[in-house]
Amino acid sequence: MKKKIAIFTTGWSGEILTQFLTGMIASLKDERVDLFLFTCYPTYIDTAPVKKGELNIFTLPDLNDFDGVVVFCSGLGFNEEIDKLIERANKANVPVILQGAKRDGVSYIGSDNYYATRMMCEHLYKEHEVGSIVFIAGSKDSLDSELRLKAVRDYLEENGISEHLKDVYYTKWENAAASRYINRYCEEGKALPDVFICANDGLAMQTCTSLFENGYDVPKDTLVTGYDYLDAGQIFDPSIASVDQCFTQMGEACGALWLDIIAGKKTAESVVIPCEFIPGESCGCYELRNSDSVRRRFGREAFAKRSTTTYFNRKLSIIDSTVLSCLTFHEFMESLHKLLTLDHNFEGDSFHVLLEPNFGLSIYDTNIKLKKDGYSKLLDVLYSTEDGVAFDDDQFASKDLVPGYDPDGKNHLYIFLPLHEADEAYGYIIFRDCMDKVQNHFLQTYQSRMSLVFDKFRHALSLDLINKRLIEVMRRDPLTNVNNRIAYDDKEKFLQAEINSESGCEFAIAMFDVNNLKLVNDSYGHDAGDDYLIRACRLICNVFKHSPVYRIGGDEFVAVLTGDDYAIRDELVKKLSDSLSPYSNTLPLANDFVSVACGIAIYEKGTDLSVADIEKRADDAMYKDKARIKGLN
Numbered sequence: 099m100k101k102k103i104a105i106f107t108t109g110w111s112g113e114i115l116t117q118f119l120t121g122m123i124a125s126l127k128d129e130r131v132d133l134f135l136f137t138c139y140p141t142y143i144d145t146a147p148v149k150k151g152e153l154n155i156f157t158l159p160d161l162n163d164f165d166g167v168v169v170f171c172s173g174l175g176f177n178e179e180i181d182k183l184i185e186r187a188n189k190a191n192v193p194v195i196l197q198g199a200k201r202d203g204v205s206y207i208g209s210d211n212y213y214a215t216r217m218m219c220e221h222l223y224k225e226h227e228v229g230s231i232v233f234i235a236g237s238k239d240s241l242d243s244e245l246r247l248k249a250v251r252d253y254l255e256e257n258g259i260s261e262h263l264k265d266v267y268y269t270k271w272e273n274a275a276a277s278r279y280i281n282r283y284c285e286e287g288k289a290l291p292d293v294f295i296c297a298n299d300g301l302a303m304q305t306c307t308s309l310f311e312n313g314y315d316v317p318k319d320t321l322v323t324g325y326d327y328l329d330a331g332q333i334f335d336p337s338i339a340s341v342d343q344c345f346t347q348m349g350e351a352c353g354a355l356w357l358d359i360i361a362g363k364k365t366a367e368s369v370v371i372p373c374e375f376i377p378g379e380s381c382g383c384y385e386l387r388n389s390d391s392v393r394r395r396f397g398r399e400a401f402a403k404r405s406t407t408t409y410f411n412r413k414l415s416i417i418d419s420t421v422l423s424c425l426t427f428h429e430f431m432e433s434l435h436k437l438l439t440l441d442h443n444f445e446g447d448s449f450h451v452l453l454e455p456n457f458g459l460s461i462y463d464t465n466i467k468l469k470k471d472g473y474s475k476l477l478d479v480l481y482s483t484e485d486g487v488a489f490d491d492d493q494f495a496s497k498d499l500v501p502g503y504d505p506d507g508k509n510h511l512y513i514f515l516p517l518h519e520a521d522e523a524y525g526y527i528i529f530r531d532c533m534d535k536v537q538n539h540f541l542q543t544y545q546s547r548m549s550l551v552f553d554k555f556r557h558a559l560s561l562d563l564i565n566k567r568l569i570e571v572m573r574r575d576p577l578t579n580v581n582n583r584i585a586y587d588d589k590e591k592f593l594q595a596e597i598n599s600e601s602g603c604e605f606a607i608a609m610f611d612v613n614n615l616k617l618v619n620d621s622y623g624h625d626a627g628d629d630y631l632i633r634a635c636r637l638i639c640n641v642f643k644h645s646p647v648y649r650i651g652g653d654e655f656v657a658v659l660t661g662d663d664y665a666i667r668d669e670l671v672k673k674l675s676d677s678l679s680p681y682s683n684t685l686p687l688a689n690d691f692v693s694v695a696c697g698i699a700i701y702e703k704g705t706d707l708s709v710a711d712i713e714k715r716a717d718d719a720m721y722k723d724k725a726r727i728k729g730l731n
Contacts, residue, residue, distance in 0.1 A: 099505045100509065101132075102131065103356065104167050104168070105134065105135045106169050107169065108140060111173035112536050114172060115172075115345075117346045119133065119533065122350070123509075123511065126357070132510050134159065134499065135511060136159065137513060138515060138545075142237070143272065146521075150521040151470075151516065153176070154471070154518065155526060156183065158499070161186050161189075161190035164192055166195070166360065168356070169183050169194065184196075193356065195355060203367075206368040207351055208368070216252070220253070221375060225381075226321060228262075228321065230293075231254075232293075234294055234295070234302075236271045243297045265291075271300075276301045281308060284312040284314075293320065296323060298325045299325060301324065302322050302325075302338045303338060306322050306334070309322075323340065324338040326341070327341060332392045341376070343371070348371045409443075410543075410544075414547045420434060421552070422555055430559075431478075434480060435481050445529065446529070447483055448483065448486075450481065450484075450528040451479075452527075453517075454478070455493070457556070460560075475496060479494050482501040482502065484500065484503065484504070485504075487502060489502050499512070512528055512530050515527050515541060524549065575649040578631060580639065581647065583650045586656055593658070597701070603660075604664055605659060605664060606658075606667055606699060607656065607698070608697070609654070611653060611694070611720055612630070612655075613724065613727065613728075615627055615631065633692050634692050635647070637692055644660075671698060695721070695723045695727055697718065697722065699714075
């Protein structure tokens, strides 16, 4: 049976994460082990509920079922989450390795940020003679960012030039924050520093872009450096001078360290991988690396990437339209399952969508709430295939993580992402062996669009049901529970449209008036009068079983006869008459007394120009019947 390693991080640092995972997979290629990546995409500016909904995926695995835990902290800047994961791993007695963050008593894998940053400073001062620096930082609780800043400060202090550090600005790793800072810096008319040292390549590229937009040229007017040596930074113009943290080697070292730990070997608490500063065009070094060759390679790949992106966006649009066209939860489950069965080229033959059991129920009953902490023990299976084999059951135990999982098959990388709206869990999705989709953030787009369209469907259907219930209440007589005057007004409009279009329809209107209601109200009270109206209405409905009945006044009812009721209308009128009590206008009245006058008029095509014409004849017939009933006594 294969061993299992749980890896926790956010997916924003896709490129360096995939490098790290590639290294881990390479170091474990001769072992029987699966990697389970639990990832999500929260940001520092998210509301607390949204952040909680994203990070909820970390609660999914039972760490007692794993043989190791790795936290990739270069992509996870939430210290409280790191501490929670360490606590859970310790309780499960599972070895835990932290990448990029240190905790006492926990194995650490990292790169020599400090030394590489000093190399960068040495290059900037000796080769470019810089005299002023602005440091664009990440976040204050980031070990990497703070270590890079410390290296800059230490270098300046050792050389007696601490005053060269003009400003430190914390972005919380948001590129937009760097843009706002540069715009404000330029608007205030400040002299540019000799170099902007940025805590990663994304911040560096955004800094360059914002400087260009404000009329400045890099490296002519100022230099810019980054960190991580991303592909995007290499093809950027100018190519970003950066530090290669060697994440692939870091991942290899992580895998090797885990093997030593589970083998019971004595291991170092910290493993540090050397880094290398690589000059580039953004610091004025054009000759040290051939950026154009990298750009040409990316240019050759651009067509294929564009085609993939076009197909991917079309697939998401089809999912949107499929889900939002569904009128019931059952139709939603069937339609999306059918769509993914017919076309799962993007998702692959190992892909799973699991839903909280209350997702569908909460649509129809607002009192049913979705989970906000963790996931239910049993989840509904919306779609599930593993190696192309469909999972047959309707429900699946979330503790087992992957439907159809083979503990003895080939090694795989499983990627888990949450489906949610704010802090309400909808379920989760699982991809397998798709490193490229982690790197290019396709998974983030897929996950966010799925969550959004599920949320739109849920709320749209809930609102539709609420509206239907409100309309039903508005159109329903509260006493007799038949249709009311509002509903009949709509029916009149429909019948008038049929007359106007000369559709050839056949219908009749039956008018009813309940006799002696005033006598019952005055003699026995209004509660008895209500009971009397209910008995009369029930009789009308029982006779005209296939026709809608409307209460249009205190003691007045209407029925619209079509189909079978229309064909045997005379028989039904006789049946009603035979079911009535003998008429009486004196007390006492029998407990089951019911007396109703009835008149019917049929639609005469070519003669009747309006519904009112038919109603007038029916009303006249009803009053004649009332006179007949009273005369019989």
